[in-house]
Amino acid sequence: MKRVLMIVVVLVLAVSAAPKKPYDPSLPVLGTTFHALPAGTGRRLVEASCLPCHSPDILVQQRLTEKQWTATVDKMIRWGAVMKDSDKPAAIVYLSKNFGVTNTFTPAKTRPVGY
Numbered sequence: 001m002k003r004v005l006m007i008v009v010v011l012v013l014a015v016s017a018a019p020k021k022p023y024d025p026s027l028p029v030l031g032t033t034f035h036a037l038p039a040g041t042g043r044r045l046v047e048a049s050c051l052p053c054h055s056p057d058i059l060v061q062q063r064l065t066e067k068q069w070t071a072t073v074d075k076m077i078r079w080g081a082v083m084k085d086s087d088k089p090a091a092i093v094y095l096s097k098n099f100g101v102t103n104t105f106t107p108a109k110t111r112p113v114g115y
């Protein structure tokens, strides 16, 4: 009897000590796409080269100068993005114009998959 009581006490303690959910389950899951790319010359190029690996949100949530966009596009090409050299200027102008230093956006709040 004593043993049963002991087991019950241990179980109650274990359940009450279990961590609360660390993430708000009502938040959208990480990877949810929030924004489409805005219209404009260069949009199709950027969609074709940049969206195979990540959502538009990673672009929308940036404030980069033209120099920084140039470096980012070059880095992404080194990482495997496919873009013709002749298409680079138009893509960089599009990115700098839409997601430059004055860009405003609402940061996306998400929770990891599985929570």
Ligand code: HEC
Pocket: 046, 049, 050, 051, 052, 053, 054, 058, 059, 062, 072, 073, 076, 077, 079, 080, 081, 082, 083, 095
């Ligand atoms: C071959 C896959 C791939 C392609 C294609 C790609 N990216 Fe990325 N990109 C990544 C990875 C991996 C990361 C880092 C991980 C993450 O945050 O998702 C990243 C992150 C970024 C970031 C976040 C900041 C940073 O520098 O890490 C920006 C901005 C970005 N990419 C822009 C672009 C643009 C613009 C293009 C199109 C020219 C592009 N990406 C195409 C793989 C890619």
